[in-house]
Amino acid sequence: MTEVCLRGITKHYGAHLALPPLDLEIPKGQFVTLLGPSGCGKTTTLRIIAGLETPSGGTLSLGGRTMFSEAGGENVPPEKRGLGFIFQSYALWPNMKVDRNVTLALRQSKLPGAEISARLAEALEKVQLAGMEDRFPSELSGGQQQRVAVARLIAARNSILLMDEPLSNLDAVLRTEMRTELKRMSRDLGATTIYVTHDQVEALTMSDLVVVMKDGRIQQAGSPSEIYHRPANLFVAEFIGDPKVNLFQAELRRDGSRMRLAGEGLDMEVDLPRGTAPGKVTAAIRPEHLRISDRPGPGAMEAAIDVVQPTGSQTIVTLRQGGRLLTCLVSRFLEAWPQEQVWVDAQPGHVMLFDRETGQALAAGPGPVAVAAE
Numbered sequence: 001m002t003e004v005c006l007r008g009i010t011k012h013y014g015a016h017l018a019l020p021p022l023d024l025e026i027p028k029g030q031f032v033t034l035l036g037p038s039g040c041g042k043t044t045t046l047r048i049i050a051g052l053e054t055p056s057g058g059t060l061s062l063g064g065r066t067m068f069s070e071a072g073g074e075n076v077p078p079e080k081r082g083l084g085f086i087f088q089s090y091a092l093w094p095n096m097k098v099d100r101n102v103t104l105a106l107r108q109s110k111l112p113g114a115e116i117s118a119r120l121a122e123a124l125e126k127v128q129l130a131g132m133e134d135r136f137p138s139e140l141s142g143g144q145q146q147r148v149a150v151a152r153l154i155a156a157r158n159s160i161l162l163m164d165e166p167l168s169n170l171d172a173v174l175r176t177e178m179r180t181e182l183k184r185m186s187r188d189l190g191a192t193t194i195y196v197t198h199d200q201v202e203a204l205t206m207s208d209l210v211v212v213m214k215d216g217r218i219q220q221a222g223s224p225s226e227i228y229h230r231p232a233n234l235f236v237a238e239f240i241g242d243p244k245v246n247l248f249q250a251e252l253r254r255d256g257s258r259m260r261l262a263g264e265g266l267d268m269e270v271d272l273p274r275g276t277a278p279g280k281v282t283a284a285i286r287p288e289h290l291r292i293s294d295r296p297g298p299g300a301m302e303a304a305i306d307v308v309q310p311t312g313s314q315t316i317v318t319l320r321q322g323g324r325l326l327t328c329l330v331s332r333f334l335e336a337w338p339q340e341q342v343w344v345d346a347q348p349g350h351v352m353l354f355d356r357e358t359g360q361a362l363a364a365g366p367g368p369v370a371v372a373a374e
């Protein structure tokens with residue numbers, strides 16, 4: 001069932017069109033992330049859903065109820081939309097202790113005292129802040145303050161949660177911890193969550209559905225695996241993945257009944273759906289799909305080791321190849337590579353091809369565009 005539905009939503013700021021008509025349907029109970037570079041319209045979209053921003057046109061419904069309709073002249077105020085929020089600043093009231101911060105909305109909605117106490121205890125327990133009821137926000141660490149904001153969401157039991165870059169003020173360790181906690185909370189509450197971030201790791205780790213945006217337009221909406229393995233266009237391919245994809249300007253040519261991909265060091269046979277036209281393409285290969293070997297092999301490119309960076313479970317190896325740099329990801333710990341001269345080739349089945357002119361993915365198959373081994 002669709003819980004959140006945007007149809008033809010637009011937003012102008014003066015002459016600036018921040019959102020061209022935007023269409024988005026979010027099923028109930030899903031964790032959906034709006035992902036994209038700064039200024040692409042994520043916050044604007046979220047604030048429109050919240051009712052904090054009035055769209056210039058279109059319709060918005062939540063749980064089947066129309067919240068905004070330009071044509072119908074409807075605009076339900078934010079407090080009547082039944083939503084929970086966490087924004088970048090935790091927005092705790094500095095003059096209220098933890099218990100009052102968590103229960104403010106419940107008290108305003110005149111819930112019975114016993115119910116409020118029960119929900120407070122349950123929420124604080126869930127975020128491991130039991131016993132901290134009497135502290136002021138200034139007596140808590142950044143992470144604990146963030147947990148108070150989470151407890152407030154848990155206590156309110158809203159069926160739709162909106163979060164705008166809630167982890168960006170936290171240090172790296174805490175961010176990873178809170179990521180897990182927010183994902184668990186959303187699952188336990190059975191809530192529909194719309195999460196805004198520019199951080200692709202947050203998007204991939206937390207979401208059921210990732211919506212990649214650029215200049216107010218949706219580039220692709222898909223599962224983390226679809227976004228990562230089958231990017232719809234070159235923008236998505238380059239935006240997702242750290243380290244980034246390696247790009248090769250190459251050409252597809254017919255070779256008997258097969259196709260060959262050649263250019264910038266690549267020279268390989270490729271398996272493509274029937275009817276794929278030859279022509280200029282951009283091939284994108286993820287760092288973990290390039291193989292380094294000590295010996296030359298058919299179709300392998302000669303390269304030189306440039307920089308070796310162990311990250312723990314993996315090592316990033318930068319190679320010099322034909323006057324430019326390639327990035328490889330090796331799934332073990334290495335401080336150095338035994339020799340300078342190496343050969344590199346692409347793992348079969350892991351080359352993504354895009355039309356050089358339009359940047360659109362060449363073949364939308366069930367998996368990554370398959371590349372046959374030599």
Ligand SMILES: Nc1ncnc2c1ncn2[C@@H]1O[C@H](COP(=O)(O)OP(=O)(O)O)[C@@H](O)[C@H]1O
Binds near residue numbers: 013016018036037040
């Ligand atoms: N209040 C505003 N007045 C004018 N322009 C705005 C306002 N809010 C956002 N914008 C513009 O709308 C676009 C989208 O902004 P925003 O939704 O904040 O992007 P994001 O959250 O993805 O970084 C940007 O170009 C931004 O400059």
Ligand SMILES: [Mg+2]
Binds near residue numbers: 042
């Ligand atoms: Mg924003």
